[in-house]
Amino acid sequence: MDTKLRNRLYDKSFYIVGLFATLFGLIVLLTLLIDITIDGFSRLGWQFLTSYPSRKPEAAGVLSAWVGTVWVAAMTVVVAFPLGVSAATYLEEYSKKNWLREFIEINISNLSAVPSIIYGLLGLQLFVRGLNMDRSVIAGAMTLAILVLPLIIISTREAIRAIPTTIREASYALGATKWQTIRNQILPAAMPTILTGTILAISRAIGEASPLITIGALTYVAFLPTSPISLEFPYISLKGLFDPFSVLPIQIFNWVSRPQKGFWIDAAAGIMVLLIIVFFMNGIATYLRYRYEKRMRW
Numbered sequence: 334m335d336t337k338l339r340n341r342l343y344d345k346s347f348y349i350v351g352l353f354a355t356l357f358g359l360i361v362l363l364t365l366l367i368d369i370t371i372d373g374f375s376r377l378g379w380q381f382l383t384s385y386p387s388r389k390p391e392a393a394g395v396l397s398a399w400v401g402t403v404w405v406a407a408m409t410v411v412v413a414f415p416l417g418v419s420a421a422t423y424l425e426e427y428s429k430k431n432w433l434r435e436f437i438e439i440n441i442s443n444l445s446a447v448p449s450i451i452y453g454l455l456g457l458q459l460f461v462r463g464l465n466m467d468r469s470v471i472a473g474a475m476t477l478a479i480l481v482l483p484l485i486i487i488s489t490r491e492a493i494r495a496i497p498t499t500i501r502e503a504s505y506a507l508g509a510t511k512w513q514t515i516r517n518q519i520l521p522a523a524m525p526t527i528l529t530g531t532i533l534a535i536s537r538a539i540g541e542a543s544p545l546i547t548i549g550a551l552t553y554v555a556f557l558p559t560s561p562i563s564l565e566f567p568y569i570s571l572k573g574l575f576d577p578f579s580v581l582p583i584q585i586f587n588w589v590s591r592p593q594k595g596f597w598i599d600a601a602a603g604i605m606v607l608l609i610i611v612f613f614m615n616g617i618a619t620y621l622r623y624r625y626e627k628r629m630r631w
Contacts, residue, residue, distance in 0.1 A: 366608075373601030381602055385555045386584065390595025395603050397554040398584035401470070402610060404558055404573065405580055406539045408474030409481065414531055416478070417485030418520075424486070425493045426515055445483035452480040453547025461548050468548065470558055471574040476544050481534035488530020492523035525622040532618035536611050542582035554579040581607045 384394025428434045456476030466472035496519055504514040520527075558573035581603055588600035 369601045369604050372598055373603070373605050376598050376602035377605055381599075382606070386587075390588075390593055390599050393588075393596070393599050395581060395584060395606055397557055398579050398581045398603065399606055399610065400557050401554070401578035402539055402580045402607070404470050404578060405473045405477060405545075406535060406610075406614070408470060408574065409477045409538055410531070410535055412474060412478040413481050413485055413534070417482050417531070418489050418527060420482075421486045421489035421493065422515060422520070425490050426511070426519070441483045441486055445487060449480055449541050450543045450547060452476055453544030455479065456544060456548045467575070468577050469575045470578045472548055473545050473578060473580070474574075476548055477538040477541065480541065480544060481538045484534040484537070485527075485531050488534070489523070489527050492526035492530070493519060495526065496522050521625065524625045528618050528621050528625070532614055536614060539580070539610065539614075540582055540607065542580075542586050545580055545583060546586075581610075 381394045382399065383396050384392065385396055386398070387393040424434065424437065453476060456472060456479070460466045460472040460475050461468065466475070500518050500522065501514055504518050509517070554577065556576075558576040558578055559570055561570055561573055563570040585600045585603045585607070588596040588603065591597075
């Protein structure tokens with residue numbers, strides 16, 4: 334067989350296999366979404382969103398779970414995003430190519446593939462017991478932050494590498510320092526990709542149950558963390574960071590482990606709420622990405 338014809342046949346075969354794999358994954362995902370929607374849509378409503386968990390499936394809600402998810406996700410972003418971007422910027426722009434840098438890079442790559450339960454054990458020993466944070470929102474957020482930190486570092490480094498060297502050279506030619514070039518040119522240009530990688534990492538984090546179960550997050554919570562807005566000066570309260578909490582993955586796991594069919598319907602509705610939160614976060618990331626891209630075009 335002619336070499337050119339054989340290469341075309343290989344290309345066509347790879348295209349067909351790739352298309353089939355993509356369609357198969359999409360069909361499975363769509364099937365799961367339809368099944369969850371059919372089961373949980375009847376329970377999804379204002380009463381479900383504003384009620385606490387209950388022993389009766391028809392009266393159970395996810396108020397404490399979705400509020401705890403928002404708390405933990407927000408604090409995870411606050412902790413992981415600046416640390417991840419700073420670490421990636423240092424490794425990519427300032428560190429020298431030597432054995433120490435290679436050692437750090439290898440370990441970051443390895444940490445991104447470590448099972449999440451290991452991070453739960455680390456969070457239990459370091460934050461809950463070592464730093465006496467107890468079973469609090471901040472302990473959960475710190476645990477999830479170290480879980481997603483390698484992912485944010487890797488995505489940020491790839492985003493920085495994708496910036497053309499001509500941008501750096503033009504900035505230096507105009508008399509800018511290295512930090513001014515990084516702050517005003519490199520990071521703004523890389524920010525859309527950085528935000529995409531960060532939101533994907535956070536989306537993974539808020540769907541994790543095993544690390545939070547390991548550190549002792551509660552399965553039944555009939556209260557909310559203290560509001561961050563206070564009526565007294567300085568009008569901002571951090572007390573909620575040290576309150577016990579629950580999150581949607583744990584609440585869903587608790588419901589599906591029960592024998593009553595009503596709780597399975599509640600679990601399906603809880604999955605829909607979790608998906609809505611993830612879609613909302615992705616929408617925010619898309620909007621911010623668009624704003625940064627629009628600013629860079631200007």
